[in-house]
Every structure is written in structure tokens, then in C-alpha cells.
Amino acid sequence: MARMKFICDAERCIECNSCVTACKNEHEVPWGVNRRRVVTLNDGIPGEKSISVACMHCSDAPCMAVCPVNCFYRTDEGVVLHDKDVCIGCGYCSYACPFGAPQFPSTGTFGTRGKMDKCTFCAGGPEAHGSEAEWEKYGRNRLAEGKLPACAEMCSTKALLGGDGDIVADIFRTRVVQRGKGAEVWGWGTAYGSQQAGQPSQPAAAEGKS
């Protein structure tokens, strides 16, 4: 099996926020924590684009690199998870992440920053699958239930795709061929280290600017 990946098709996303709601509901994510968000570029201007953003489960994850206590790990399916029993809530991962995925619940009178919380690709955490402890810390473990992330399965326009990277890329490729445009996948190259489809290579882009 290829690695698990997300793709958000900006040509299809209508900013309905159902992915955000599905995630919130599925894992009972507390107020102030958004494992997934919808970001709109050029909001209000004709041609605006919306994209659904969460942890991209990067191939070479910056959060893993900077974590001082090494609380992150990667599953065999390429899902980047973390151990909240090890996390000290320092926030380094938040600064390192290009997607703003790490979230920190604010609790108490002085808004004490708690342990980091982020998208788990609905894969839970290191606790026993389906256990109360896993639910309390990481939310529901849909992968262990033979299901895919709730956000992608709930997406009404199928803008957000999540699952086996080979199939996800194949679905997206078919779309691009059919409609003849919209090959750009925001965040794909950043997360997975590949050049974004339809985009010029980095040196050419740099020359264009200069």
C-alpha cells in the first residue's frame, strides 16, 4: 500500500466547512482547537480559491525534526502521529509546520497551553485501538475500523480526497484530464517533496521573479 495522503482540489472546494465540522464532531475536538480549517485565497474577489488544510502527514515532517522530546512517530502507512504522554507542549512543532497543523488547547484562567493536538488522519494514537484512553487523547480511530478520514468521506463536492496516495493521485489526475485545468495541488510539493503538477520548476520560478 502506498502512503496515506490528502489532496484538496481547489477547483471544487466551495468553503462549506463540512470537513471542519465532520472532524470536530468525529473526534469531539474542544473549542479553540481546529484540526482542519478551510482557507480562502483572494476572498471576495472573483476567482477566489478555497482549500481545506490540516496536517499533511509530510514525508519529511518538520515537526518531527524539531520536537525536543521526539514525541512524533510515523506509522507504516505514512501517517504522522504523536504521543501526548511524551509531548511537553513547547510549541516548536507549531513554528516548524508550514501548514499550521499543530494546535494547542488553552485551558484554565490564564490560558495555559496544553499538549499539542493535530489531525491524526483518523488513526488515533499509540494507545490501544478503540480504547477509552485513545478516544480521550486523540479521538476516534477510523483507520483501525476499516474506514477513511471523516473529513474526506464527508466532503460533498469530493474536493478533499484522503486515502492511499496512489489512488488519490489517480482520481485527481482523471479530474484534471477531464476538465483540462486545475492541476495545481496546494501543499502537495511542500508536504511530499515532489514538484507540484502544472507548476514551473523552482529555478525557472526564481528566474521569473528576478
Place this chain on the structure above:
Amino acid sequence: MRKAFVIAAIALGLTACSVEESQELHSSNAEQGAPSYTGTGTNFVAKGWTPGDERSWQQSLKVRLQQGQNEYNKVN
């Protein structure tokens, strides 16, 4: 005398290097838990695969992805 002092200083320095703890990043401190294909042990699971059987789990996820997210399978 001076040469001996330099050699002793270098030896002392190398000794200090050898006792210093490694500062390289270690592998994750986190527990990794069981693989996802082992299932949750509850009845609230998707049908069509056997918990503990990795291949059936992978195959069921691929089928689920194609059926649930690839609408070209339905309209074309």
C-alpha cells in the same frame, strides 16, 4: 618538556570528547502502538475485511476509497 605538555593536553582533550554524551537525535521516544489493521476489537467497524489481516484491510480501504471518493466510477 613543552612537547610532552602539548601531548598531554591533546590526550586530555580527546578523553573529554569520548566521555561526552551523544547529542544526535534519537529515534522517537513515543510508543508506536499496534498497526491499524489489527482493528479495534469492537463491532463498530466497516465490513469486508478481517482484523489482523493486513492485506484484506488494505484492500478494503482501497475499495472504500474508490467507491466513496471517486465519482467518475459512477458517472462515467
